[in-house]
Amino acid sequence: MIATAEFIASREVGLARLAAFTPIAGQHYSSARNYDRGPGQHNSVSQLSPYLRRRLVTEEEAVMAAVRGHGLAGAEKFNQEVFWRTYFKGWLEQRPVIWDLYRDGLQADLDRLENDRDFRKRLDRALAGETRIECFDFWVKELLETGYLHNHARMWFASIWIFTLELPWRLGADFFLRNLIDGDPASNTLSWRWIAGLHTRGKTYQAEAWNIAKFTDQRFIPVEGKLSPVADALVNEEPNGLPPIAAIRKPVLPDQHFSTGLLITEEECRIEALPLSDFNIKTVATLGASHLRSTLPVNTIVRGFELAALADTVERLGCSAQELIANDPKVLLNWAKEANVSQILTGYIPVGPLRDWMKLAQSHLDAEGVSLCEWQREWDALIWPYATAGFFKVKKQIPRILQQLGMPDC
Numbered sequence: 001m002i003a004t005a006e007f008i009a010s011r012e013v014g015l016a017r018l019a020a021f022t023p024i025a026g027q028h029y030s031s032a033r034n035y036d037r038g039p040g041q042h043n044s045v046s047q048l049s050p051y052l053r054r055r056l057v058t059e060e061e062a063v064m065a066a067v068r069g070h071g072l073a074g075a076e077k078f079n080q081e082v083f084w085r086t087y088f089k090g091w092l093e094q095r096p097v098i099w100d101l102y103r104d105g106l107q108a109d110l111d112r113l114e115n116d117r118d119f120r121k122r123l124d125r126a127l128a129g130e131t132r133i134e135c136f137d138f139w140v141k142e143l144l145e146t147g148y149l150h151n152h153a154r155m156w157f158a159s160i161w162i163f164t165l166e167l168p169w170r171l172g173a174d175f176f177l178r179n180l181i182d183g184d185p186a187s188n189t190l191s192w193r194w195i196a197g198l199h200t201r202g203k204t205y206q207a208e209a210w211n212i213a214k215f216t217d218q219r220f221i222p223v224e225g226k227l228s229p230v231a232d233a234l235v236n237e238e239p240n241g242l243p244p245i246a247a248i249r250k251p252v253l254p255d256q257h258f259s260t261g262l263l264i265t266e267e268e269c270r271i272e273a274l275p276l277s278d279f280n281i282k283t284v285a286t287l288g289a290s291h292l293r294s295t296l297p298v299n300t301i302v303r304g305f306e307l308a309a310l311a312d313t314v315e316r317l318g319c320s321a322q323e324l325i326a327n328d329p330k331v332l333l334n335w336a337k338e339a340n341v342s343q344i345l346t347g348y349i350p351v352g353p354l355r356d357w358m359k360l361a362q363s364h365l366d367a368e369g370v371s372l373c374e375w376q377r378e379w380d381a382l383i384w385p386y387a388t389a390g391f392f393k394v395k396k397q398i399p400r401i402l403q404q405l406g407m408p409d410c
């Protein structure tokens, strides 16, 4: 046993975590954030990702707190990391085909397992943490038991998975998505692609023994020669390069005159930031959907956090809500019909498994004239248009975007 899960799914706890972290979000974060000191000791990073992923705490709140505490320059590193999250989301919105390729490629990898016993065995050993690469085996257990890994451990893990164990990257990404509480289709898929040399084409990330020893404070000293000395980009997997950029999807906007059902998903748990009083809300529902992350079982820690986050959101709204589960895609239509509402209002559903499911649900809603309306945050609307190539284009805009959002004077 490594440690128990330590994340409590409420906005109050997320805000308390942000408040406790803010004093070290400046110089300390900048110089110490790469050290992975192990479970229970991840004190130099915020561990806010389960909250930010669901917007129990928003990116804007985290960034503005850091600016208030350290000034724009002092908070630069932390803010850039938060912007990486939005960059990845915006990038995937504009290349949704990359998600389709991941999803379909993963299914092909799983199908291959059926007929290849050696491959199955190698995969099972990795998933059980029995590779005899001590650090890797430890991170498997840490992830399964806590639902979290430090960023540097995620990088080493993915690199060892791809270049030393020579396993398909999508099966590793799926293992992360099923077990990370912060599991996010954009950050996860694109980070794995980045390690594999598919995001910044040809540039891979290589896990090296000295680097692991240094940044784990010598907790792990991999034996020289155990890790692959080469990390050749997997560019042959996609010989045609990246797909062209698609326009950012424009969601249907809600009509204030229609009777409305408010739908809460884990994509937007700060739903009270919507101008809810402008709408004639007749009914509220939550939609549990984290099981859609994979066709394989999703960690109960992930499911538990999601359901508790949804319940916390309902409690903050001070209402009661029906608890829906994203299985039968007719469930939204049935709910809307029962409550006699003609539109459903929810937070923007970005590219990923829930969006895939929503497309099915929407076809039933469309057939009966119920509109599905999404609310897009100004934060995303301002940043996503710059997420068309590398991160640099977004990074350059950070001061201007924060000004536009009303950055505090410091």
Ligand SMILES: Cc1cc2nc3c(=O)[nH]c(=O)nc-3n(C[C@H](O)[C@H](O)[C@H](O)COP(=O)(O)OP(=O)(O)OC[C@H]3O[C@@H](n4cnc5c(N)ncnc54)[C@H](O)[C@@H]3O)c2cc1C
Pocket: 033, 045, 046, 047, 048, 049, 050, 052, 053, 081, 082, 083, 084, 085, 086, 088, 149, 150, 151, 152, 154, 155, 158, 176, 177, 180, 182, 183, 184, 185, 187, 188, 189, 191, 192, 195
């Ligand atoms: C292979 C791999 C898979 C990953 N999968 C996910 C995932 O599924 N979900 C996820 O939220 N992050 C993912 N990340 C990014 C990053 O590792 C986590 O966001 C970070 O470790 C969360 O811990 P923290 O909140 O303590 O981070 P902090 O260092 O405190 O950073 C603050 C916030 O900035 C954002 N952030 C920080 N680093 C990154 C990054 N490299 N990319 C994107 N956002 C970042 C997160 O929202 C994080 O909460 C992945 C990284 C790698 C290398």
